[in-house]
Amino acid sequence: MYNKMWHQTQEALSALLDKEPQKMIEPQRNQVFIFQTLATFYIKYVQIFRNLENVYDQFVHPQKRILIRKVLDGVMGRILELKNEMVELELTEFHYFDDILQDLKLAPQQLDIPIPKYFLKEKLEVIKGREKILAQILADSGIDTSDMKYPVKSIPFDEAVKLIQIAERARQGRLRALFMKQIYLQEYRAKQSKMLGKKVTDTWAAALRIQKVWRRFHQCKETEKLREEEMIFLGMNPPPLFNEVSATVIQAEKVDHLRNEVQRKHEEDYREALVTIKNDLKLIEGVDIKENLQDQIRHWFIECRNLTGTFPDYPDVEEGGSAIIFSDKTIQQVIEDIIANQEEEEKNKKKKKKKEKQPKKAKKQKKGTKEKNKEEDEKWKMSPSLFLPAMKEGCNAYKEIWMKKDESWNFSQDYDPELIKEEKRKELQSEIRIQVDELMRQELKNLKLAVDRERERPVKAGKKKDKKKGKKGKKKEKAEKKDKDLTADRTIESLYKELVEEGLLIQALKVNLSDYIGEYSYLGTTLRQVSIEPMPSLLDVRQLITLYGIWPLGSAAVHEKAPLVKSLLLAGPSGVGKKMLVHAICTETGANLFNLSCSNIAGKYPGKNGLQMMLHAVFKVARQLQPSVVWIEDTEKTFYKKVPNAEKMNEPKRLKKHLPQILKLLKPDDRILIVGTTRRPFDAELQSFCKVYQKIILVPRPDYASRYVLWKQIIERNGGVLTSALNVSCLAKVTDGFTQGHIVEVVKGVLTDQRIRRQIHKPLTAVEFITAITSMNPVYKEEEESFKNWYAKTPLGKKRALAITGGSTEKAKDKGKRK
Numbered sequence: 001m002y003n004k005m006w007h008q009t010q011e012a013l014s015a016l017l018d019k020e021p022q023k024m025i026e027p028q029r030n031q032v033f034i035f036q037t038l039a040t041f042y043i044k045y046v047q048i049f050r051n052l053e054n055v056y057d058q059f060v061h062p063q064k065r066i067l068i069r070k071v072l073d074g075v076m077g078r079i080l081e082l083k084n085e086m087v088e089l090e091l092t093e094f095h096y097f098d099d100i101l102q103d104l105k106l107a108p109q110q111l112d113i114p115i116p117k118y119f120l121k122e123k124l125e126v127i128k129g130r131e132k133i134l135a136q137i138l139a140d141s142g143i144d145t146s147d148m149k150y151p152v153k154s155i156p157f158d159e160a161v162k163l164i165q166i167a168e169r170a171r172q173g174r175l176r177a178l179f180m181k182q183i184y185l186q187e188y189r190a191k192q193s194k195m196l197g198k199k200v201t202d203t204w205a206a207a208l209r210i211q212k213v214w215r216r217f218h219q220c221k222e223t224e225k226l227r228e229e230e231m232i233f234l235g236m237n238p239p240p241l242f243n244e245v246s247a248t249v250i251q252a253e254k255v256d257h258l259r260n261e262v263q264r265k266h267e268e269d270y271r272e273a274l275v276t277i278k279n280d281l282k283l284i285e286g287v288d289i290k291e292n293l294q295d296q297i298r299h300w301f302i303e304c305r306n307l308t309g310t311f312p313d314y315p316d317v318e319e320g321g322s323a324i325i326f327s328d329k330t331i332q333q334v335i336e337d338i339i340a341n342q343e344e345e346e347k348n349k350k351k352k353k354k355k356e357k358q359p360k361k362a363k364k365q366k367k368g369t370k371e372k373n374k375e376e377d378e379k380w381k382m383s384p385s386l387f388l389p390a391m392k393e394g395c396n397a398y399k400e401i402w403m404k405k406d407e408s409w410n411f412s413q414d415y416d417p418e419l420i421k422e423e424k425r426k427e428l429q430s431e432i433r434i435q436v437d438e439l440m441r442q443e444l445k446n447l448k449l450a451v452d453r454e455r456e457r458p459v460k461a462g463k464k465k466d467k468k469k470g471k472k473g474k475k476k477e478k479a480e481k482k483d484k485d486l487t488a489d490r491t492i493e494s495l496y497k498e499l500v501e502e503g504l505l506i507q508a509l510k511v512n513l514s515d516y517i518g519e520y521s522y523l524g525t526t527l528r529q530v531s532i533e534p535m536p537s538l539l540d541v542r543q544l545i546t547l548y549g550i551w552p553l554g555s556a557a558v559h560e561k562a563p564l565v566k567s568l569l570l571a572g573p574s575g576v577g578k579k580m581l582v583h584a585i586c587t588e589t590g591a592n593l594f595n596l597s598c599s600n601i602a603g604k605y606p607g608k609n610g611l612q613m614m615l616h617a618v619f620k621v622a623r624q625l626q627p628s629v630v631w632i633e634d635t636e637k638t639f640y641k642k643v644p645n646a647e648k649m650n651e652p653k654r655l656k657k658h659l660p661q662i663l664k665l666l667k668p669d670d671r672i673l674i675v676g677t678t679r680r681p682f683d684a685e686l687q688s689f690c691k692v693y694q695k696i697i698l699v700p701r702p703d704y705a706s707r708y709v710l711w712k713q714i715i716e717r718n719g720g721v722l723t724s725a726l727n728v729s730c731l732a733k734v735t736d737g738f739t740q741g742h743i744v745e746v747v748k749g750v751l752t753d754q755r756i757r758r759q760i761h762k763p764l765t766a767v768e769f770i771t772a773i774t775s776m777n778p779v780y781k782e783e784e785e786s787f788k789n790w791y792a793k794t795p796l797g798k799k800r801a802l803a804i805t806g807g808s809t810e811k812a813k814d815k816g817k818r819k
Contacts, residue, residue: 002058009051014395016044017388035089039097042082043104043111049075050114057117060262061413062270064402071394072116073557077387080562083547085382091800093544093697094536096524108520112539113546115513115588119554127590134507137500270415277417278424289429293436297322301444311448314441321437323430386561486616492624495617502604504618508586508593513550516542516577516584517713519705531804535700544697545581553589553627553671560668565695567663567674571681571787572699573779575741578677582631589627594618597633602650615658627671635676639684659692682790690794698791701739701779707732710740714747719756725763734770737778746772
């Protein structure tokens with residue numbers, strides 16, 4: 001099944017790779033057409049990625065997994081490149097593909113970008129070891145994480161005794177009340193029996209009445225059952241035992257666990273085979289390879305001597321040695337290349353003479369080419385991709401090796417020894433070639449002295465090299481002065497422990513990105529057609545966090561080549577889940593979490609030297625133990641326009657000057673992401689704020705669709721049971737303006753242990769939740785508008801506003817660059 005899926009996905013990818021260059025090379029002016037082509041490729045690559053990620057997780061064959069992983073990284077990088085192109089074209093981070101999804105017959109849920117499972121699987125042991133060390137340091141320093149989650153307040157002994165007395169008296173009072181109730185009921189029943197004993201009853205009338213009541217009750221139950229079956233059949237209600245874990249799911253989890261073990265075993269066997277097969281090849285074929293290379297190079301010496309009259313110059317080690325000359329070529333092909341090079345040199349000499357005679361014509365042609373270049377610049381062109389070559393290589397390798405390979409002998413899907421031999425034979429050949437090159441250089445010197453009586457001319461480039469070295473040496477000295485290691489005498493372990501004890505390195509909460517519940521925005525395209533900029537949906541925010549935060553941190557290959565995102569800003573009102581998203585990034589990638597919030601660093605590492613030491617220690621540990629996330633909560637305080645008197649003691653602007661310098665020092669190899677969260681971005685200086693944060697994501701309050709899903713899932717997660725008595729749609733409409741934080745708080749307040757037990761007799765109703773939420777303050781439209789107005793003042797927001805009002809995107813880009 002998964003082999004078939006792999007073959008189908010590879011065919012789809014190769015077809016897409018053939019189509020893409022044809023459409024992207026041609027320059028275009030129609031912005032709508034350009035966006036549609038980009039969006040179509042983006043959606044198709046997302047579908048390919050979903051299938052490939054599933055295949056990679058299910059496959060057990062180690063060599064297939066290596067190839068799929070290479071293609072997966074390429075597809076991830078290409079998706080990020082296309083996303084970057086769409087942002088530059090539409091001048092917004094949020095895009096809507098309703099028309100394209102309809103044409104491709106896809107549901108909006110299929111746009112949801114999955115997080116590769118291998119991000120955590122491959123580093124599981126490292127993450128567990130790090131968590132143990134962190135827990136041990138916290139325990140030794142007296143900071144217990146369990147106490148932090150559930151803080152216990154200590155009270156005096158007298159108050160504790162009073163509380164116990166009150167509870168005991170209440171218990172005794174309840175028991176007395178029950179006892180008195182039982183006595184009263186006994187007396188009441190005795191009175192009733194005396195009253196009824198005197199009356200003469202008609203047995204037929206009593207039997208008829210009982211029959212009527214019973215038939216009515218039975219019919220009501222039957223109709224309810226039929227109605228429920230109909231609703232389940234129509235898909236309006238979930239089937240019975242829908243939320244309970246079925247036996248098939250448990251079996252699937254067991255199979256998944258066994259598959260992971262088989263994957264580990266096969267990978268270990270493959271690594272061992274790489275070493276053993278190479279050693280065997282060295283013993284068996286090493287001598288023959290050496291002799292063949294020597295004979296080949298000697299024959300080259302003689303042929304060059306016969307053709308040119310002199311022995312050739314041997315290529316240097318830096319150039320690649322004899323591998324440049326004999327790279328997949330026979331001796332006859334090498335001789336043909338030598339003859340072709342001689343002919344080219346003669347032609348070049350003739351061309352130079354012609355150019356010297358005709359200098360005037362060249363000037364006229366240059367003017368014409370300049371005008372053509374201006375016209376071409378106006379048209380849009382796709383920037384070159386760094387991931388397409390890797391994907392093409394992967395597709396070619398698939399076609400050559402796996403497409404028609406017969407694997408009937410390999411039922412267990414273990415490694416293929418013949419493929420390893422081919423790879424290791426090439427490696428062995430390159431290693432032996434280095435040894436042969438040293439021997440043949442000496443042999444060539446001896447031949448020149450013996451046959452041609454030639455002596456090597458002394459090299460007169462020593463002084464130039466020294467000058468270059470001197471310049472390089474000065475540059476290195478300057479770089480060393482800038483990047484001085486302030487903690488050279490300390491180990492990473494000691495710095496790690498110090499940062500944990502100071503509270504700068506904290507333990508991330510175990511929160512998955514899938515827990516950030518949201519729904520797709522179904523009105524995005526229609527609103528943009530009427531020139532109204534819609535607020536992003538929660539699903540859009542989740543996708544951006546995956547693209548800008550999780551993918552680059554999770555894959556080193558993607559981070560090095562993809563458009564580099566060093567910093568993220570999450571702006572939105574309190575309660576929309578900004579903090580949760582930061583912890584989700586760390587959970588999904590296994591990243592370390594450093595807290596450099598103003599409130600957290602207040603009073604720690606005082607003075608300029610102390611601040612430098614703190615930042616140096618944080619980023620040194622972050623680089624060594626990457627991926628890492630540096631979180632700055634309430635980051636607007638770092639860029640205050642005017643610091644309030646109450647906060648002057650905390651020095652909130654300590655990091656303002658240092659953050660731009662830190663961002664410059666971060667390289668593509670450093671998988672470090674700076675994430676800022678803010679609920680009052682309008683209090684900060686906009687210019688310096690936007691310089692630090694490369695990507696700004698506006699996190700909105702949930703819309704109706706998201707609130708509907710939120711209410712349902714949060715009630716179920718907290719032990720609630722959804723019945724027809726609970727109108728979730730009514731709840732979602734009434735709670736317009738309330739955030740996810742409000743909904744979670746209300747659900748936890750209503751669904752106490754006692755209320756959960758009473759659900760069987762008394763089902764949940766919407767009134768219970770509505771009465772609880774009335775005491776809270778919602779996010780009003782004025783506050784939401786203030787966030788939209790602030791975002792419109794950011795560089796990307798300004799460009800977008802210009803584009804909507806009729807200004808061209810080029811003018812918007814120029815203005816953005818000047819500012």
